Amino acid sequence: MPRSTATATVDVRPHDNLSVRLEYRHDQADGDIYFRGDVPRDAVTKADVPNAHQQDTLTLGATAWY
Numbered sequence: 230m231p232r233s234t235a236t237a238t239v240d241v242r243p244h245d246n247l248s249v250r251l252e253y254r255h256d257q258a259d260g261d262i263y264f265r266g267d268v269p270r271d272a273v274t275k276a277d278v279p280n281a282h283q284q285d286t287l288t289l290g291a292t293a294w295y
Contacts, residue, residue: 233257248292257283 238252256263265281 232259246294250288250290250292252286252288252290254286254288255283256285 234254234256236252236254238250241249243249259282261279261282263279263281263284264277265284268280269278270276271278
């Protein structure tokens with residue numbers, strides 16, 4: 230289970246009908262539940278095996294409306 234999470238979002242409105250958002254998120258867990266780099270595979274099930282206890286994500290999105 231995730232132990233801690235932090236999120237920061239910047240929302241810019243360059244026009245009345247446009248929102249551009251940049252979001253950074255950090256997740257951290259007590260054990261390996263995330264994937265990083267070369268992910269090992271289980272020899273029997275062929276499933277990916279988690280190999281990291283933290284992850285960072287960066288998302289850029291735009292929404293327009295009329």
